[in-house]
Amino acid sequence: MIIIDNVAVATVDAADTYHPSGHVVVGDDGRIAAVGAGPAPEGPGRRVDGAGCLVTPGLVNTHHHLYQWATRGLALDETLFGWLTTLYPIWGRLDAEIVGAAAGAGLGVLALSGCTLSMDHHYVFPRDGGDVLEAEIEAARRIGLRFHPTRGSMDLSRKDGGLPPDNVVETTDEALAATERAIDRWHDPSPGAMLQIAVAPCSPFSVTTRLMTEAAALARRKGVRLHTHLAETDDEEDFCRKRFGCTPVEYAESVGWLGDDVWLAHGVHLDDPAIERLGATGTGVAHCPSSNARLGAGVARVRDLLDHAVPVGLGVDGAASQEVSHLGAELRQALYTARSRGGPTAMSARQALRLGTMGGARCLGRQDDLGSLEIGKLADLVVWRLDGLAHDGIDDRLAALVFGPPAPVELSLVGGRPVVERGELVHADAETLQREAAVAHRRILA
Ligand SMILES: [Zn+2]
Numbered sequence: 001m002i003i004i005d006n007v008a009v010a011t012v013d014a015a016d017t018y019h020p021s022g023h024v025v026v027g028d029d030g031r032i033a034a035v036g037a038g039p040a041p042e043g044p045g046r047r048v049d050g051a052g053c054l055v056t057p058g059l060v061n062t063h064h065h066l067y068q069w070a071t072r073g074l075a076l077d078e079t080l081f082g083w084l085t086t087l088y089p090i091w092g093r094l095d096a097e098i099v100g101a102a103a104g105a106g107l108g109v110l111a112l113s114g115c116t117l118s119m120d121h122h123y124v125f126p127r128d129g130g131d132v133l134e135a136e137i138e139a140a141r142r143i144g145l146r147f148h149p150t151r152g153s154m155d156l157s158r159k160d161g162g163l164p165p166d167n168v169v170e171t172t173d174e175a176l177a178a179t180e181r182a183i184d185r186w187h188d189p190s191p192g193a194m195l196q197i198a199v200a201p202c203s204p205f206s207v208t209t210r211l212m213t214e215a216a217a218l219a220r221r222k223g224v225r226l227h228t229h230l231a232e233t234d235d236e237e238d239f240c241r242k243r244f245g246c247t248p249v250e251y252a253e254s255v256g257w258l259g260d261d262v263w264l265a266h267g268v269h270l271d272d273p274a275i276e277r278l279g280a281t282g283t284g285v286a287h288c289p290s291s292n293a294r295l296g297a298g299v300a301r302v303r304d305l306l307d308h309a310v311p312v313g314l315g316v317d318g319a320a321s322q323e324v325s326h327l328g329a330e331l332r333q334a335l336y337t338a339r340s341r342g343g344p345t346a347m348s349a350r351q352a353l354r355l356g357t358m359g360g361a362r363c364l365g366r367q368d369d370l371g372s373l374e375i376g377k378l379a380d381l382v383v384w385r386l387d388g389l390a391h392d393g394i395d396d397r398l399a400a401l402v403f404g405p406p407a408p409v410e411l412s413l414v415g416g417r418p419v420v421e422r423g424e425l426v427h428a429d430a431e432t433l434q435r436e437a438a439v440a441h442r443r444i445l446a
Contacts, residue, residue: 001025001026001027001028001033001043001044001045001046002025002026002045002046002048002379002413002416003023003024003025003026003040003043003045003046003047003048004023004024004025004026004040004048004050004055004381004383004411005023005039005040005047005048005049005050006021006023006039006049006050006051007021007022007023007024007048007050007051007053007054007055007383008020008021008022008050008053008054008055008397008398009022009023009024009035009036009037009054009055009373010054010055010056010350010353010373010397010398011035011057011372011373011374012056012057012353012354012357012358012371012372012373013372013373013374016350016354018350018398019036019037019038020397021037021038022035022036022037022038023035023036023038023039023040023050024040024055024373024379024381025040025041025043025045026379026381026413026416027379027416028416029416030192030378030379030415030416030417031376031377031378031379031416032373032374032375032376032377032378032379032381033375034375035373035374035375048383048411050383050410051387052385052386052387052392053383053384053385053386053387053397053410054383054384054386054397054398054400054401055373055381055382055383055384056114056353056357056373056381056382056384056401057357057358057361057370057371057372057373057380057381057382058114058115058116058117058357058370058380058381058382058412058413058414059113059114059115059116059117059314059327059328059331059356059357059360059382060115060116060117060118060313060314060356060357060359060360060361060363060364060366060370060371061110061115061117061118061119061314061315061316061327061360062119062263062265062284062286062313062314062315062360062363062364063119063121063227063265063266063286063288063315063316063317064106064110064118064119064120064121064315064316064317064318065120065121065122065123065317065318065319065320066099066102066103066106066107066120066122066136066139066318066319067091067094067098067099067102067103067122067124067132067136067318068102068106068318068319068320068321069101069102069103069105069106069319069320069325069437069440069441070094070098070099070101070102070437070440070441070443070444071087071090071091071320071441071444071445072319072320072323072441073320073323074086074087074090074320075087075320078295079233079235079295079296079297080232080233080235080236080295080297080321081163081233081235083295083320083321084163084164085163087320088163088164088165088168089165090444090445091124091168092124092126092165092167092168093126093443093444094124094126094129094132094444095126095128095129095130095132096129096130096131096132096134096135097130097135097440097443098440098443098444099122099129099132099135099136100135100136100138100139100436101433101436101437101439101440102319102437102440103120103135103136103139103140104139104142104143104428104433104436104437105433105434105436105437106319106325107139107140107143107145107147108143108425108428108430108433109325109326110145110316110325110327111143111144111145111409111412111419111420111425112409112420112423112425112430113325113326113327113328113329113406113409114327114328114382114384114407114409114412115145115327116145116146116380116381116382116412116413116414116419117145117146117147117148117360117361117364117366117370117380117414118140118145118146118147118148119147119148119149119150119198119227119315119364120136120147120148120149120150121150121152121200121202121227121265122136122149122150122151122152123152123153123154123200123201123202123206124152124154124168125153125170125178126167126168133149133151133182133186136149137149137186137195140195142427142428143419143425143427143428144414144417144419144426144427144428145414145419146193146194146195146370146380146414146415147194147195147196148195148196148197148198148364149186149195149197149198150197150198150199150200150227151178151179151182151183151197151198151199151200152200152201152202153170153175153176153178153179153200153201153202153207153211153215154168154169154170154175154201154202154206154207155169155170155171155172155175155201155206155207155208155211156169156205156206156207156208156211157169157206160208161243162205162206162207163205163206164206169206172208172210172211172214175201175211175215176211176214176215176218179199179215179218180218180222182197183197183199183218183222183224187222187224189223191368191369192369192378192415194414194415196224196225196364196365197224198219198224198225198226198227198364199215199216199218199219199222199224199225199226199227200226200227200228201215201228202228202229203228203229203230203232203236204229204230204236204239204240204243204244204248204251205236205239207228209244209255212228212255212256212257213255213256216255216256216257217256219261220261225261225262225263225364225365226257226259226261226262226263227262227263227264227265227286228252228257228264228265229264229265229266230248230249230252230264230265230266230267231247231248231249231264231266231267231268231269231270231274232265232266232268232269232292232297233268233269233295233297233298234269234298236248236269237269247271247274248269248274249270249273249274249277249278250274252264253277258277258278258281258283259281259282259283260281260282260283260284261365262281262283262284263283263284263285263286263311263313263363263364264278264283264284264285264286265285265286265288265315265317266285266286266287266288266291266292266297266300267285267286267287267300267305268292268297268298268299268300269298270300270301270304270305272304275301275304275305275308275310276308278305278308278310279305279308279309279310282309282311283310283311284310284311284312284313284362284363285300285305285310285311285312285313285363286313286314286315286363287300287302287305287312287313287314287315287334287355288314288315288316288317288322288330289314289330289333289334289336289337290316290317290322290324290329290330290333291315291316291317291318291321291322292337293333293337294321294322294323295321299337299340299341300337301341302334302337302338302341302346302347302355303338303341303342303346303347306351311359311362311363312355312359312363313355313356313359313360313361313362313363313364314327314330314331314334314355314356314359314360315330316330326406327356328384328401328406328407328409329406330356331349331352331353331355331356331401331402332352332402332403334347334352334355334356335347335348335349335351335352335402335403338352349396349398349399349401349402349403350398352402353398353401353402357371357372358371358372359371378415378416379413379415379416380413380414380415381412381413382409382411382412382413383409383410383411383412384397384401384407384408384409384410385407385408385409385410385423386400386401386404386407388408390404390405390407391404391405391407408423409423410422410423
């Protein structure tokens, strides 16, 4: 039992209940046993004094490419297509050791930034690279995060009119078979699952129509979710109009890729009919405002997506297109992005936190067990310290978290198990992660 007492509580329940001073009790089953205003009930267990802190649901990262930790800081002034064509040849040298080290660093930084559940979108599988998916799953176990890696894929290379070079793609049949094997080996459908797999062909300009169609059929046969990049840039829109004669969302619909079991990365370039279709079908969007800004891709219409009941989560995206990789900081970036487009009422601090928690849980299909602090839900939560020099004086703790600088994590729990304490990883050593990532970076650039 862990009793967090004397703490501000943002539950992110349906009523957005907020307690300026309250408590959360975590049972030995790893689920929330009590949450409310005022002091916690007396009882045995570890007591955490939450004075100066805010407890929220753990942040959910809905889009990432962990391997990119090994190739940060390159192609700094490129568009998406220029950035990709610079990096594809380097990524062709990936192997399990590099991916494991990159994932360890990326997930370590995510945990320290308030993330308790991350997906990963891995789509580069060099022939002699070993088991890269296993390597990143090991890394997530090492840090202690809940993990939803996707089995990504690319089968449309330059010789067939796609963007990636020939040596980083698989054949359609190879990709489908490997995806099915990954689901059979790793996917845990149980409510408390620490590990779930989704199916994730990469993007319209790197994947054939046959792979998109058959991947959707495979995911639905297996009961797992679907993820891909969509509507990220003007270049992608031009590609879709030339190759398919329609917009990216029309293309997605034509290959069976709209539905409440699908979430799409970015959704920046969406017209009104596209937003209406996403809302009507319950298709989710992983909003990655820092990545979109770093690549100059555009400004997503998040307010319009929310007004059409589209499930929207937050993503840091790969560390090569957004070197910060701090999910807590993405709350403020999302708020700023919405307000840059729609004025000061376009998004509140509460709404930004909802995107980062319940919105993400909905994208990943975990809303029944995660995303809010409610009795019976899994105890994935973060206690943020907000009484230091940088935050003290902002009396509304939720405003301090979202409007203030990235806040240190006093304690984070995944299924009731501590993952971060007093700003340090509990299960892994940050210096070791850094050393291993540095070796991986040197090896891939050698
Ligand atoms: Zn991405």
